[in-house]
Amino acid sequence: MSSTRRGWALIVLLWLTAALMALSELHRQGGFSALFGATSPSSSAIILRSMWFPRQGMALLTGATLGICGWLMQRALRNPLAEPITLGMTAGATLAMGLASLWFPALLASARPALAIAGELAALLAVILLSWRQRLSPLVMVQAGMMINLWCGALTLLIAIINDRFLLQVLMWGGGSLAVESSQPLRDLLLPLTAAFAVLLLMLRPLALLQLPETMVNSLGASALRIRSMAVLLALVMSAFTINAVGVIGFLGLAAPHLARFGGARTSRQMLLHTALLGAGLLWFTDQCVARVSLANGQLLPVGMLTAVTGGPLLMLLARFSRPGTSPVTGPEPVAPATAGAALFWVSGTLFLLAVVVSLYMGHGLRQWRWASPDELAHLLPLRVPRLMAALSAGALLAGAGVLMQRVSGNPLASPEVLGIGGGAAMGVMTWVVLFPASSGGLLLSSLSGATLSLLLTLWNSRRGAFNPQRVLLNGLALNALCQATVSLVMLNNLKASAMLLPLMTGSTYYISAPLAEILFVSTLLLLAVVPLFRRWLLLLPMGSIAGSLGVSLPLARVAVLSLAAVMTGLATLLVGPVSFIGLLGPHLARRLGAKTPLSQLYAAALLAATIMTFADWIGRNGLYPRQLPVGLVASLIGVPLLIWPLLRGNVSRQAE
Structure with missing residues (x-):
């Protein structure tokens, strides 16, 4: 009962605060007499009635719809x-507009509406195609959706880098606006959403199954497959109409259902x-908060970023005081092929050495591709080796952290x-760039410091639930969304800070110095050597x-493993x-190729990820020479097909229900 209250x-609290803020604005513009008065309307009355x-x-309407869409998909x-x-x-939709x-x-x-709907439908069809051979398995559908999301996002960013003049409107639409x-x-949005809500009410009993x-x-x-398909289709239709009307408003679909669950709702109707x-x-x-704050240049903030x-803080607060939930549903480990084993590391090692040799020796000159001679290589190594070390270290660290996260969370x-x-x-x-724009020594x-504080906050907020994996995931996601939104707002408001932060946010090795690359490369080797202790x-x-x-x-095991994953992630972010x-x-990739035990999976994943990042950095240096492409963008473009191929062939075991 206390949880329900x-x-x-x-x-x-939310509705009352928002209503008071809205009434304050209404009073400032002329009050109810200006809004509903029958006399000749003034300019304030026109603004109130029309806008x-x-x-x-x-x-x-859109807030309720996005929250319901999130609950339906979950x-x-x-x-x-x-x-x-x-x-x-x-x-x-964003890629179609780009x-x-x-x-x-x-x-x-x-x-624009037709373009947005066409892009959304194309993404939906791609997800269905990738997961069809697995009978629309929940795990496979989420995997396919993440692949499409990453691929489309990388292509959109590539378009922005090549021709940024035409993408301002697209990127602003991506920030979401209720204006x-x-x-x-x-009125155009009300009719289809009302029909969708009526269908949803008829599906409440099947959804409970x-x-x-x-x-x-x-x-x-x-039929669980039929119920699941209808629920996903209904959520996507509602989401399509909403996104087409107001743009991209993220985080609500994740936050609202969990806030409801933490607040005591249990049945489908609740x-x-x-x-x-x-x-x-x-x-x-x-x-209401956005309407009272504007950027330094007078531009209104996009509401999609501020959600x-x-x-985020509300989700973290309620997660701290709620009961521990159940762990996320997991799928079975993929079946390893019969030939897997030592051959995996031989193949991975060969590809890794090939990537290193190509990265060091082959490059695009002023006019053509060329293989560096020994004399030329002596002059090129000081330029290429730091980027190579940074790329392979980041790949190994992120893959190692990914294995640790998946093992500890299930x-x-x-x-x-x-x-x-x-x-x-x-x-x-x-924070450093804003406070000390002329100094880079403290980056x-x-x-x-930022990585350490975020880890401590996540762990402190999860301690009441004995570091339950689902609790840690939700706290981390909320904190990550909060940090990214804050950084994006600063980048919109401070052009000088934006120029310095953009390489970090897009994942570029262009500014890596040799001393920093050497220190972090040695740190990578040490961290990978520590893993067998766990x-x-x-x-x-x-x-x-x-x-x-x-x-x-x-609790001890989860904190220890999460701390090691956090150190790896923090160093890779640098x-x-x-x-x-x-x-x-x-x-x-390591599991698909047959790595079964935790250590074999971790080291195989680190080797494969280091190879991919090395190739990605090499392509980023030379693909659009002399323009430099961020290594993170290229890694997504070449990495997504590696995961899409097994889905198309149906090599993923169906999720155990």
């Missing part, structure tokens, strides 16, 4: 980290009601950013509570920024 108290009042309705995919953005819909800005700029102004010039957009194992659902005469009210109240409150600033989709370490390191660098210390914990932690009955102190995709790619 806490949930309703949060809903009332202010529809904006309030848009905030409530229930259908049985993954607590799922949300509308997870399946790549928004990334597909391509149109290059080749058909007139369409961007006249047919309207009339009530027509609200998805909490049971799939075999039990089928034995009751229902979750639907609480999620809708919390999503609407959170976005309404955020928009993490207001929702979630094969976990990657280093869920600890919030990358965002914390970027936050520390941003290393500021990055380490071998027993890494074997038992995926068993969850069973590991405790085998004599493992779960090298190439938050390129955490490699932390997901390396472990999966």
Whole structure:
């Protein structure tokens, strides 16, 4: 009962605060007489009726819709980290608009809704195609969505680097905005969403069945696959209409369902009601804050960025005082091929040596490609070796951290950013750049400080739940979203800081110095040498509570492994920024190639990720010479197909329900 009261108290607090702020603005503009008066309207009355009042309705409607979409996807995919953005819909829409800005700029102004819907549908079809042979398995669908999201995001960033003049409108749309010039957009959105809500009410009983194992659902005469497909399709349709109307507003789909769950909602009806009210109240409150703050140049802040600033602390606060939840649903370890074993390391080692040789010897000159002679190599090594060391160190560190995260959380989709370490390191660098713009000597210390503080905050906020993996994941995601939103706001408001922070955020090795690269390379070797000390914990932690009955102190083991993963992630962030995709790619490639034990998986993942990052850095140096491409962008472009291919061939075991 106290938990339920806490949930309703949060809903009332959000709505009451937002309503008071809205009434204050209404009073300043002329009050109810100006809004509903029948006399000849003044300029203030026109603004209130045509812009202010529809904006309030848009905030409530879209906030409730995005929250419900997040709950639908989390229930259908049985993954607590799922949300509308997870399946790549928004990334597909942004990419479609970016391509149109290059080749058909007139369409961007006249047919933006059609472009957005086309991009969303293309991303949806790609996810369905990739997961079809696995019967739309929840785990595979989330994996496919993450791949599409990363691929489309990397292509959009590449377009921005090549031709940034045409992408300002696209990127602003990606920030989300509730600003309207009339009530027509609200009316256009109200009808399809009302129909979608009616369909959702009819699906409440089937949705409740998805909490049971799939075999039990089928034995009751229902089809879990059909229910899951309808739920995902409904969520994507609702999300498509909302995103097309207001742009990309992230984090609500993740935060609102968890806030409702932490507030005491349990049944499907309670979750639907609480999620809708919390999503609407959170976005309404955020928009009221945005309306009162503007950038230094007078430009309004994008509301999509601020949802993490207001929702992140609430999610972390409620997570701290709630009961420990169950661990995320995990899939089985992929079946290793019969030929796996020592051959894996021979193949990985050969590819790694090939990548190192190509990176050092082959490059694009002023006119053509050339293989460096011994004399030329002596002059090129001081330039190429630091970048090579930075790339392979970052790959090994991120892959190692990814393996540790997946072992300790039991979630094969976990990657280093869920600890919030990358965002914390970027936050520390941003703080130093803003306070001391003329000095770069403290960037290393500021990055380490930010990473350390973010880890301590995540662990401190999770200690009441005995460092439950799901609690740590949610705290880390909320903290990471908060840090990234803050850094983005500073970059929008401070052009000088933006120029210094952009290489870090995009993952570039261009500015790595030789002393820093050497220190971090040695640190990488030392950290990888320490991992065998955690071998027993890494074997038992995926068993969850069973590991405790085998004599493992779960809080101690989780804190120790998470701390090692945090150190790895923090050091990698210093090298190439938050390129955490490699932390997901390396472990999966190692498992697909047959690595079974924790140590073999970790070292194979580190070797494979180092190879990919080395090739990515080489392509970034030479692909668009003399223009330099960020290594993180190139790593996503060449790494995503490596994970997509097994999905297309159906080599992923179906998730155990």
